[in-house]
Each structure stands twice: as C-alpha cells, then as structure tokens.
Amino acid sequence: MSGSDRDRLDGRRALVTGGSKGSGKAVAERLREMGADVYVTARTMPDGYEHPDRFIEADVTTIEGTDAVAARIAEAGGALDILVHVVGGASTPAGGFAVITDDQWLTELNLNFLGAVRLDRALLPAMIESGAGVVLHFTSIQRELPQYDASLAYAAAKAALRTYSKGLANELAPRGVRVNAISLGGIETEAYERFVDRIAEGNGLTREEAKQTIYDSLGGVPLGRFANTAEIADLVGFLVSDRASAIVGAEYVIDGGTVPTV
The missing domain is CATH 1.10.1220 (Arc Repressor Mutant)
Known part of the structure; x- marks a missing residue:
C-alpha cells in the first residue's frame, strides 16, 4: 500500500457524534475530505446542512436516541468502519461538589460517558464481526487536572470514559478493532x-x-x-487511517502543553 493510500478512507463508513459544530464538525469534514462516507449525529440538524441524507437527529445521551442512531446505521447496511465519539460538555453550576445533584451527575455521566458506552454496545458487534474498525473516544485533560468549581462531574465522567476505553481496546484488538482516545485541552x-x-x-x-x-x-x-478544530481533525484523521494501524489503547493529549506532568 502506497503512502498516499494509507492517508485515504475511500470506501469506509464513519459516524461522528456531536458532529454539527465545533470539533465534531471539523472531524466530519476532514473524514469526508479523506474519502469516507460520513454520517453525523446531533440533537438538531443545522439550517442548510450540506449532507441531510447523512444526518441523524438524535440525543445520544438517552437510550432512545442511541437506539435511533443504531437503527439508522443498520438501515444503511453493513458495519461501520470508523466511530468517533466527540459529543460531550459540562453544564454543572458553579459552587463545588455540594451543589451537584443526583440529576446533574446523571446528566454529565450520560453526556460524557454512558452515551458512548451505549452506542458502542449497539454498533461495535457488527464491526467486530467484520474483523476491522476504529473507535475513538474524546476524553479531556480534566481527567488529570480536574477543575472542581463547575466541572467536577464532567472530569469524573471523562476519567471513566478513559478507563473504559483502555479496557475496551484490550478486549477488541485481538478481534481486529482498534480503540483509542484523544484527551482535549482548551x-x-x-x-x-x-x-x-x-x-x-x-x-x-x-x-x-x-x-x-x-x-x-x-x-x-x-x-x-489553545488548539483549533482543524488541528483536532488532523489528529483524528491520522488515528483512523492505516498509518496508525499499530496504535491501540492509547490516549493522545492535544492541549498546548497544559498538563504539566509526564
């Protein structure tokens, strides 16, 4: 395989969660540039979206939303080749640990951890059966540098996602599916x-x-x-390509050097 071929994703199907704006939008655009057939899911399709037939309106923080995405991908036929979990965020009010209610904890966990777990459970069996595929989870440097005032629940959820990602990588690598994570700073x-x-x-x-x-x-x-969204997309493009075929269970930090430890 030539070097240029190893940079291409022609003939591969991808799904990007949280792909309507920000890093998710940049990732979806980059994968299309590389030749992939890219599906995007988010709660609302932006006005004038260029690829409406490849947009899945769903809230992947819910069981119903995950089921809707899985059904749409199944309708298209065949297994995904690439799954990139970008969706995430923090909505906890300021005030420290004592103000985080059970409902708020569940909101953060569903958005930043359990949504990815459910979608993996729905979509990865077909990928495993095909014997090939790539999964990327977007974590955060807050799993190492948690900010306590308004994002402690977010930080904890991202730490859980990293641990889950590593265990999943170890399970699936012998079956041809690579799982890695990208740890984002600002x-x-x-x-x-x-x-x-x-x-x-x-x-x-x-x-x-x-x-x-x-x-x-x-x-x-x-x-x-801080990094810009194109730089995030560059890293994703590399990790889902054949150039990264030996990278498994890794977490790539892209934070401009914010994390001060090795």
Whole structure:
C-alpha cells in the first residue's frame, strides 16, 4: 500500500457524534475530505446542512436516541468502519461538589460517558464481526487536572470514559478493532470565542488579556494558545487511517502543553 493510500478512507463508513459544530464538525469534514462516507449525529440538524441524507437527529445521551442512531446505521447496511465519539460538555453550576445533584451527575455521566458506552454496545458487534474498525473516544485533560468549581462531574465522567476505553481496546484488538482516545485541552471554537468576549466585557479587559486570564486559570498553556478544530481533525484523521494501524489503547493529549506532568 502506497503512502498516499494509507492517508485515504475511500470506501469506509464513519459516524461522528456531536458532529454539527465545533470539533465534531471539523472531524466530519476532514473524514469526508479523506474519502469516507460520513454520517453525523446531533440533537438538531443545522439550517442548510450540506449532507441531510447523512444526518441523524438524535440525543445520544438517552437510550432512545442511541437506539435511533443504531437503527439508522443498520438501515444503511453493513458495519461501520470508523466511530468517533466527540459529543460531550459540562453544564454543572458553579459552587463545588455540594451543589451537584443526583440529576446533574446523571446528566454529565450520560453526556460524557454512558452515551458512548451505549452506542458502542449497539454498533461495535457488527464491526467486530467484520474483523476491522476504529473507535475513538474524546476524553479531556480534566481527567488529570480536574477543575472542581463547575466541572467536577464532567472530569469524573471523562476519567471513566478513559478507563473504559483502555479496557475496551484490550478486549477488541485481538478481534481486529482498534480503540483509542484523544484527551482535549482548551479548543478554539465559536463557543470559546463567545466565552472570551464575556470575560473581556465583564472585566474591562482586551480579548488577549481575557484569554490570558483563562490560560492562567489552568496553570498556564506553554504554547500560548489553545488548539483549533482543524488541528483536532488532523489528529483524528491520522488515528483512523492505516498509518496508525499499530496504535491501540492509547490516549493522545492535544492541549498546548497544559498538563504539566509526564
């Protein structure tokens, strides 16, 4: 196989969760550029979406949503070749551990952990039967650097996802399916830029000063900036390609050097 062939995904089917915006959108676009037939799932299809026949409106934090995605993929016929779990986020209010209710814990766990577990359970048996495939779970540097004020439940859920991902990798590698994880630091998305604006306006700062305040809250970002979504997509493109055929059970950190330990 030539080097260029190892960069291509022609003839392969992929599913990207949380693929309507941010990193998920960039990942879906990159996999299409590489030749894959890409399905995307999110709660709502954006207006004017270019590939409506490949969009699955579903909430994968619920059992019903997971079932709907699995049914749609089954209708298309055959096993997936690539499954990328991007969906995630934190909605816990500030105030520390004592304000996190049972319902909020379940919200964070369903969004950041159990949704991926359920979707894997639904879609991976066909991938295993085919004897080949790649699964990527998006974790977070908060599994190593948990922020306690408003994202402790998120951090715990992502830590669980990493542990699950490693165990799943060990189980499935002998059966031809590679499982890996990508640990994200801060990402320059539209939502992040709006957050910078709020910090700047609320504190009388320039946007650059506001960004530095955010970096300082994480203990610093040696690179001096967060990764952008295209850089996340670059890493995904490599890990799902044949160039990464010996990489199993790994977690790739992309955080501009935020995590200070080895």
